[in-house]
Amino acid sequence: MLDPSFIVAQLPAVLGAAAVTAWIWAASAILGVAGGVGIALARRFGPRPVDLALKFSIEMVRGSPFLVQLFLLYYGGPYVGLSLDPVPAGLLALTVYGAAYYSEIIRGGFAAVPPGHVEAAACLGFTHAQTLLRVEIPEVAAVVLPALVNMTILLLKETAVLSVITVPELTMAISAIGSESYRFVEALFLLALFYWGLVEGCGVLGRFAEARLARFGVAAP
Amino acid sequence: MNPALFRLLVEATGYTVALSAVSIVAGLAVGLAVATAMLSRRRALSMPARAFVSFFRGVPLLVQLLLIYNLLPSVGIDLPGIVAAAIGLTLCTAAYQAETLRGGFAGVPRGLVEAADMVGLTPVQLFWRIRVPIAVKLTLPSLVSEAIMILKASSLVSVVGVVELTRMAQDLAASTYRPLPIYATAGALYIAVDWGIAGLGHALERRSRWGRA
Numbered sequence: 001m002l003d004p005s006f007i008v009a010q011l012p013a014v015l016g017a018a019a020v021t022a023w024i025w026a027a028s029a030i031l032g033v034a035g036g037v038g039i040a041l042a043r044r045f046g047p048r049p050v051d052l053a054l055k056f057s058i059e060m061v062r063g064s065p066f067l068v069q070l071f072l073l074y075y076g077g078p079y080v081g082l083s084l085d086p087v088p089a090g091l092l093a094l095t096v097y098g099a100a101y102y103s104e105i106i107r108g109g110f111a112a113v114p115p116g117h118v119e120a121a122a123c124l125g126f127t128h129a130q131t132l133l134r135v136e137i138p139e140v141a142a143v144v145l146p147a148l149v150n151m152t153i154l155l156l157k158e159t160a161v162l163s164v165i166t167v168p169e170l171t172m173a174i175s176a177i178g179s180e181s182y183r184f185v186e187a188l189f190l191l192a193l194f195y196w197g198l199v200e201g202c203g204v205l206g207r208f209a210e211a212r213l214a215r216f217g218v219a220a221p
Numbered sequence: 222m223n224p225a226l227f228r229l230l231v232e233a234t235g236y237t238v239a240l241s242a243v244s245i246v247a248g249l250a251v252g253l254a255v256a257t258a259m260l261s262r263r264r265a266l267s268m269p270a271r272a273f274v275s276f277f278r279g280v281p282l283l284v285q286l287l288l289i290y291n292l293l294p295s296v297g298i299d300l301p302g303i304v305a306a307a308i309g310l311t312l313c314t315a316a317y318q319a320e321t322l323r324g325g326f327a328g329v330p331r332g333l334v335e336a337a338d339m340v341g342l343t344p345v346q347l348f349w350r351i352r353v354p355i356a357v358k359l360t361l362p363s364l365v366s367e368a369i370m371i372l373k374a375s376s377l378v379s380v381v382g383v384v385e386l387t388r389m390a391q392d393l394a395a396s397t398y399r400p401l402p403i404y405a406t407a408g409a410l411y412i413a414v415d416w417g418i419a420g421l422g423h424a425l426e427r428r429s430r431w432g433r434a
Contacts, residue, residue, distance in 0.1 A: 063369075063415045064408035065376035067387055072408065075394060076401035160281035164380055175287055184292045195280055 006186050010177055017173030018194045024091055024169065025159050025198070029152045031091075032098025039103035044110060054103075061100035066158050069093055074165045090162035098155050105151060109144035110136065142213040149206035153199055170194055222402050226393055230403070233389035234410045240303070240385060241372045244310035248371070249364070251311060252318030253353065259323055270319070277316030283377050285309050290381040306378035314371050321363045325356030358429050365422030369415050376411075386410060 039058070043051045061069065073082070074089045084092065113136050121131040163172035170191060178187035258270035277285065286309040293300055300308070329352050337351045357364070379388035390407035394400035 060408065060412065063373075063412035065373040065387065065411060067376040067379070068390070068404055068408045068411065071387075071391065071394070071400065072404040076404055079399075079401050157281040160283040161377065163283070171281065171284055171287070174284075175291075178287075178291060182295060184288065184295055188288055188292070191284055192276070192280055195284070199279055 003183070003186060006181070006183060007190060010186070010190065013177070014170070014173055014190055014194065017168060017170045018198075020087075020167070021156075021159050021169040021194075022198060024087070024094065024162065024167070025152075025156050028091055028094035028098050028159075029155055031095040032155065033102050033148065035095060035099030036102025036104075036106050039099060040106040040110065043103070043107065058100045058103060061097055062104070066093070066097050067161055067164065069097060070161060070165060086162070086165045086167045090159075090165060090167045094155065094158060094162070097158065098151070101151050101154075102148065105144050105147045106140060108147075109140035112143045113139050138213070145206065145210050145213055149202065149209075152206075153202055156195070156198055156202065222406060226397065226403065227406065229389060229393060230386065230406055230410060233384065233386045234414065236384065237372065237375055237386040237411075238414060240307060240310065240378065240383075241368070241375045243307055244314055244375070245368050245371055247307070247311040248314035248318050249357075251315035252322055255315060255319035256322035256326060256356075257348075259319060260326055274316045274319050277313050278320065282309070282313050282374050283380060285313055286377055286381050302378075302381050302383045306375075306381060306383045310371060310375060310378070313374070314367060317367055317370075318360075318364065321360045321367070322356055325358075325360035326352060328359045329355045361422070361426055361429065365418060365425075368418050368422075372414055372418065373411060 039054055043054050046054075070090070070093045073093045074084065074086070077084055077089065117135055117139065118131055121135045126134065159169055160171040162169055163175065166172065174187045174191045177190075178184045181187075255270045255273055258266040259274065261267050261270075286306065289309045290302070290305050293305065333351055333355070334347065337347045342350065375385060376387040378385060379391060382388070384392070386407055390403050394403045397403065
């Protein structure tokens with residue numbers, strides 16, 4: 001049933017689409033983590049109204065389906081002067097979606113820093129900025145890394161949704177191949193292979209980062 | 222917003238809730254079977270169960286839905302869209318629930334199992350009366366968040382043409398040219414149902430104080 005020559009013939013198109021998936025994924029993950037850190041810090045150090053506004057927005061993003069958010073941005077955006085092409089719209093929606101989840105993970109990480117460490121840093125004469133940069137952030141990074149990797153894998157799976165607004169990524173390319181040729185077995189095989197490869201790649205990067213960060217790890221109380 | 226449009230959206234929310242509820246319950250049953258198979262000592266049982274979980278957790282749900290929707294007819298099984306959607310959601314959530322239930326089974330205190338064995342429960346009784354209730358109870362909080370995940374994931378079945386909340390919003394947005402209020406309302410309705418599920422989960426947790434070890 002599986003025809004290797006068919007798969008080989010489709011490879012160039014699929015590789016191109018996989019590259020689109022990979023870069024949108026990587027960009028939204030990096031921007032999303034940056035946004036998540038920003039949100040977590042703004043909620044921690046900003047005035048209370050900012051904290052509440054961000055909390056409400058995060059609740060909205062985490063509570064509603066990504067597809068609805070994508071439609072709201074892509075089809076609703078032009079009515080408020082935000083006309084975006086599919087790729088930027090998809091990237092923006094995915095970044096916002098990721099940032100909401102990442103910020104919650106990071107906020108939880110800050111809560112896990114033992115107060116004693118912060119106090120010890122203060123006793124040693126660290127400024128607030130030094131404490132944040134040299135004590136809290138490294139510890140937070142070590143604690144939240146597995147959850148961040150997890151979320152990043154979820155983000156990869158959300159990139160498939162972008163096919164609905166015609167972003168030329170893997171799922172779109174492969175459903176096109178499937179519906180043109182009716183060879184869904186080969187298409188499935190290719191698709192599973194690529195997503196699996198991307199997830200494994202992310203896992204390898206995550207384990208590497210975990211090993212590097214392990215030295216900042218907080219011992220279990 | 223026009224009350225007639227709002228009513229259509231609320232009605233469609235009913236379909237979304239029904240589809241999610243069916244998938245969650247059926248997914249719990251399938252997930253229980255898969256978790257049991259995963260914990261089996263027989264590799265002929267545990268290997269396929271692992272492969273099932275790995276596949277359905279690793280591949281995007283949208284892709285699974287497209288596959289079920291396209292693959293089944295090509296092998297001669299013709300299903301209505303709503304059934305294909307329910308099967309897709311059920312299999313996906315079953316994989317996630319199996320993984321959590323596996324953890325729940327591991328959390329069943331050994332002493333309870335041994336005590337049940339001592340008082341003469343058969344292995345089947347022991348499974349249904351001791352291990353399953355405790356495992357489900359232990360995993361209740363993640364079951365609730367899984368229900369919320371599935372509610373949100375059910376929006377994807379709009380892509381295979383099932384008219385639920387997201388599809389209804391799409392149709393209304395296309396016919397009224399007012400996507401902003403319609404999609405915003407759809408999002409708000411999803412959030413309202415989320416809260417309902419979370420509230421239900423808290424109530425269930427309060428009611429199930431039994432079985433503490």
